[in-house]
Amino acid sequence: MEKDMEQVMKKAEVLIEALPYIQKFNRKIIVVKYGGSAMSNEELQKNVIKDVTLLKLVGFKPIIVHGGGKEISRWVGKVGKEAKFVNGLRVTDEETMEIAEMVLNKVNKSLVTMVEELGVKAVGVSGKDGGLLQVEKKYSDGQDIGYVGEITGVNPDILFDMLEKDYLPIIAPIGLDKDYHTYNINADDAACAIAKAVHAEKLAFLTDIEGLYKDINDKSTFISRLTASEAEGLIHDGYIGGGMLPKLNNCTSAIRNGVNRVHILDGRLAHCLLLEIFTNQGIGTAIVSDEEEK
Numbered sequence: 001m002e003k004d005m006e007q008v009m010k011k012a013e014v015l016i017e018a019l020p021y022i023q024k025f026n027r028k029i030i031v032v033k034y035g036g037s038a039m040s041n042e043e044l045q046k047n048v049i050k051d052v053t054l055l056k057l058v059g060f061k062p063i064i065v066h067g068g069g070k071e072i073s074r075w076v077g078k079v080g081k082e083a084k085f086v087n088g089l090r091v092t093d094e095e096t097m098e099i100a101e102m103v104l105n106k107v108n109k110s111l112v113t114m115v116e117e118l119g120v121k122a123v124g125v126s127g128k129d130g131g132l133l134q135v136e137k138k139y140s141d142g143q144d145i146g147y148v149g150e151i152t153g154v155n156p157d158i159l160f161d162m163l164e165k166d167y168l169p170i171i172a173p174i175g176l177d178k179d180y181h182t183y184n185i186n187a188d189d190a191a192c193a194i195a196k197a198v199h200a201e202k203l204a205f206l207t208d209i210e211g212l213y214k215d216i217n218d219k220s221t222f223i224s225r226l227t228a229s230e231a232e233g234l235i236h237d238g239y240i241g242g243g244m245l246p247k248l249n250n251c252t253s254a255i256r257n258g259v260n261r262v263h264i265l266d267g268r269l270a271h272c273l274l275l276e277i278f279t280n281q282g283i284g285t286a287i288v289s290d291e292e293e294k
Ligand SMILES: Nc1ncnc2c1ncn2[C@@H]1O[C@H](COP(=O)(O)OP(=O)(O)O)[C@@H](O)[C@H]1O
Pocket: 034, 035, 036, 037, 038, 067, 069, 188, 206, 207, 208, 209, 211, 212, 213, 214, 215, 216, 239, 240, 241, 242, 243, 244, 245, 247
């Protein structure tokens, strides 16, 4: 009986600890980039969606930008092709573009369904809708990587309209160029561009690793907090590879363009978003501005 009471008290303490954060982020926009690497099973997805839905219900304005890279690669494999990446970006020929769009739209609607199941209104769109993400063809170190889009403009009107009407926007990373051709956009690029355009308070990347390591093979080199300049230094010195490269570049760009705080979190850890936002400890890696650290 005493033990039961202790547990109930602990629950109350957790809620009280959350109070200042609920006040701080009330009506503030939080962009959550939900990466394909952290979508490996339905239970995991439901936990992430529950967290984001809770953020909405306590008065925040979350926006989800999702990936689906692993699922795209699986379907590319099914048609007998090999998935190819240059600096973390998918080499996207016409057929791969078609597959990517089908897969991302499927992922999009499945996330919308999960939110709706929890009784919260959601709308899923891609960057093609309402002129949200405008792109031009992107090259990687001068290399032609096909229909990969570099974001040249964001029209966030559709997002503000949705937030105003209390919908939770869920966005797939696809865009159009000026000739209305479809392009594949790295989801980290999309999340960062959207966070900047809506002046988000926070941008959180949910991925499949605890956070940033100086040396990915040495767990003791975990970095829990660093400035944008320090992050740029790590990139320059070649410590960062694979999918972390576009992610970290986007983290620094978001910080330098007015987003207050950027986090890299382990989306495999149940309720990582809630732990980061509502507790005093904080988890994962936080990227802060150089001024804040001074
Ligand atoms: N220095 C580093 N610290 C952390 N992760 C790194 C680092 N360098 C490369 N990575 C890789 O980046 C991956 C995350 O990027 P990615 O697979 O594209 O995730 P997502 O699908 O969530 O965007 C990690 O699983 C890890 O293998």
